[in-house]
Amino acid sequence: MTSNGSSLPTQLSPPSSRRSILRELFARPASALGTTIFLLFVLLAICGPLLAPYELNQQIYSDARQAPSATHWFGTDNLGRDVFSRVILGARDILTLSGLGTLLAVLSGVTFGLISGYYGGLLDELIMRFFDSLLAMPALLLALLLLGILGPAVSSVMIVIVVVYTPIVARVVRSVVLSVKTKAFVEAARIQGESLWRILFREILPSVLPALAVEASLRFSYAIFLVASLGFLGVGVQPPSPNWGLMVNEARQHVSQLPWALYFPAGAIAIVVIGVNLMADGLKRVWQGGTVGK
Amino acid sequence: MTKYIIRRLGFLALTLLLTSLIVFAVTQLLPGDVARIVLGREAGEEALAAFRETYGLNDPLPVQYVNWLGNFLSGNWGTSISTRTDIFPTVMQRLRNSAMLAVVTLMISVPLAVILGVIAGLNEDKLADNVISIASLAVVGLPEFVTGLVLIELFARRLDWLPANSSIRVDATFAEALPMLILPALTATLVLLAYIARLTRAGVVEELKRPYVRTAILKGLPRRTVIVKHVLRNALLPTITVIAISFGWLISGLIVIENVFNYPGIGRLLVFSIDRRDLPTLQAVTMITVLGFAIANLIADLLYAALNPRIRLD
Numbered sequence: 389m390t391s392n393g394s395s396l397p398t399q400l401s402p403p404s405s406r407r408s409i410l411r412e413l414f415a416r417p418a419s420a421l422g423t424t425i426f427l428l429f430v431l432l433a434i435c436g437p438l439l440a441p442y443e444l445n446q447q448i449y450s451d452a453r454q455a456p457s458a459t460h461w462f463g464t465d466n467l468g469r470d471v472f473s474r475v476i477l478g479a480r481d482i483l484t485l486s487g488l489g490t491l492l493a494v495l496s497g498v499t500f501g502l503i504s505g506y507y508g509g510l511l512d513e514l515i516m517r518f519f520d521s522l523l524a525m526p527a528l529l530l531a532l533l534l535l536g537i538l539g540p541a542v543s544s545v546m547i548v549i550v551v552v553y554t555p556i557v558a559r560v561v562r563s564v565v566l567s568v569k570t571k572a573f574v575e576a577a578r579i580q581g582e583s584l585w586r587i588l589f590r591e592i593l594p595s596v597l598p599a600l601a602v603e604a605s606l607r608f609s610y611a612i613f614l615v616a617s618l619g620f621l622g623v624g625v626q627p628p629s630p631n632w633g634l635m636v637n638e639a640r641q642h643v644s645q646l647p648w649a650l651y652f653p654a655g656a657i658a659i660v661v662i663g664v665n666l667m668a669d670g671l672k673r674v675w676q677g678g679t680v681g682k
Numbered sequence: 683m684t685k686y687i688i689r690r691l692g693f694l695a696l697t698l699l700l701t702s703l704i705v706f707a708v709t710q711l712l713p714g715d716v717a718r719i720v721l722g723r724e725a726g727e728e729a730l731a732a733f734r735e736t737y738g739l740n741d742p743l744p745v746q747y748v749n750w751l752g753n754f755l756s757g758n759w760g761t762s763i764s765t766r767t768d769i770f771p772t773v774m775q776r777l778r779n780s781a782m783l784a785v786v787t788l789m790i791s792v793p794l795a796v797i798l799g800v801i802a803g804l805n806e807d808k809l810a811d812n813v814i815s816i817a818s819l820a821v822v823g824l825p826e827f828v829t830g831l832v833l834i835e836l837f838a839r840r841l842d843w844l845p846a847n848s849s850i851r852v853d854a855t856f857a858e859a860l861p862m863l864i865l866p867a868l869t870a871t872l873v874l875l876a877y878i879a880r881l882t883r884a885g886v887v888e889e890l891k892r893p894y895v896r897t898a899i900l901k902g903l904p905r906r907t908v909i910v911k912h913v914l915r916n917a918l919l920p921t922i923t924v925i926a927i928s929f930g931w932l933i934s935g936l937i938v939i940e941n942v943f944n945y946p947g948i949g950r951l952l953v954f955s956i957d958r959r960d961l962p963t964l965q966a967v968t969m970i971t972v973l974g975f976a977i978a979n980l981i982a983d984l985l986y987a988a989l990n991p992r993i994r995l996d
Contacts, residue, residue: 528937647835
């Protein structure tokens with residue numbers, strides 16, 4: 389199939405511990421930068437309300453449409469809202485939505501991938517053909533179709549992420565399951581009469597984890613991208629949410645007078661997306677045991 | 683080859699059939715009464731009943747599906763709920779506009795990306811390669827609307843070279859539209875460029891490591907001949923597949939970019955139909971886009987098979 393090109397890293401070996409993953413991420417400048425950016429934004433998402441000088445939707449009419457200054461670092465928008473505060477508070481919005489969405493997509497992708505790969509046969513065929521036809525639509529088209537039906541809301545965006553990314557995750561998981569399910573340790577577990585649950589999650593799942601970690605980090609970076617794009621198109625989360633894409637969309641009408649209201653949220657998206665991409669790329673190299681992938 | 687084409691066509695038909703089922707099924711998920719949503723809260727019971735009768739909403743689902751698909755295939759796409767006009771001509775006009783934008787984009791991005799990828803691949807891990815690789819990694823992740831807005835700021839506001847707004851007349855000729863196409867096409871190019879260049883680079887790097895390259899060099903062929911006659915011919919084959927894969931990105935990208943530049947293509951119509959909850963238009967746009975995507979993939983696959991006889995054997 390020729391859509392949503394995702395590579396299938398099957399020959400991966402896990403590093404020994406969590407600490408070594410971080411150390412390896414910081415060993416290369418690019419992934420160190422990416423990881424630092426990501427951790428900074430996570431920090432912003434956690435402590436945002438403590439750092440933001442103003443409330444999310446606090447409108448200071450006397451200060452409306454101001455250029456960046458000491459009182460309003462990123463200026464104010466046409467409604468007199470402090471852009472700096474909204475950008476900071478937006479970190480939580482976008483990271484939780486894309487993080488939670490990715491997590492749910494990974495969980496459902498793992499479930500479908502394990503079942504499909506382990507059982508094989510007709511069930512596998514049905515699940516995979518269904519996923520293939522979902523993947524026959526460009527990702528954003530599928531997302532927009534679903535949003536057109538579900539209507540714009542946070543929960544719709546979450547459902548969209550899950551539906552769009554489950555097939556991709558499931559495909560990766562399934563390919564690993566197919567390669568390990570005939571191995572001796574799985575045979576042994578089956579002969580010993582272990583429960584299906586145990587075989588799937590205790591015997592097979594660990595082999596899937598490295599490829600899954602890489603895929604999950606990639607999906608996460610695409611999810612941020614998707615959430616921001618849907619916000620920009622005005623079909624995702626709705627005002628007055630501080631979604632950066634939505635902020636960019638709202639600021640477009642006044643861009644010639646209030647460029648800062650557009651460029652700061654746009655810059656935030658750019659930085660976080662590049663950061664997470666660099667980190668995902670670094671993770672891929674770590675799990676691939678230091679060899680440079682394509 | 684004929685057998686291969688027939689098999690691919692059959693596969694295409696199957697995929698499209700499944701996709702149409704999904705598009706239909708998803709619209710059935712719509713919470714609430716379709717007639718009520720379409721006609722609004724004020725509609726009386728008779729109007730609702732009449733609407734259900736006209737649109738066959740009282741029929742069993744499989745019958746509705748077959749009717750819907752039959753209507754779609756015969757070009758009878760119904761009337762838009764928001765503009766009360768025929769959907770088919772509107773969609774066709776928008777499709778033509780999107781195709782113009784896509785063609786300009788591909789004409790700029792494919793040669794540029796292949797050249798950059800080849801340069802990077804031939805200079806593996808040297809300065810040129812590192813610059814190209816890092817730049818592409820940075821650009822590839824940026825949402826199209828961010829890149830588009832940066833380009834507008836640069837080329838339209840600061841330099842005043844190109845128009846910031848691409849809202850052409852819906853029936854403008856290609857020549858009329860061209861100046862307005864450049865900035866959106868450049869935006870889409872940035873998205874594709876990084877992607878195609880990275881994979882082309884990988885192809886060249888891999889091919890250079892093959893034993894036949896060493897043999898050719900050792901037997902005294904000039905490096906230039908080896909690269910042009912042997913390495914590139916093999917390395918660029920997969921690039922066709924890459925370009926096909928990137929059609930998906932291109933379509934997603936163009937949906938956003940058309941909205942950044944207010945360009946009246948299929949992507950604008952799509953977002954418009956979602957804003958207005960115009961279901962028939964949404965269905966038609968989705969179906970036609972999937973069809974276009976599938977056909978583009980088919981052409982790329984056939985081209986690949988024509989150039990590489992080995993693929994037809996399996």
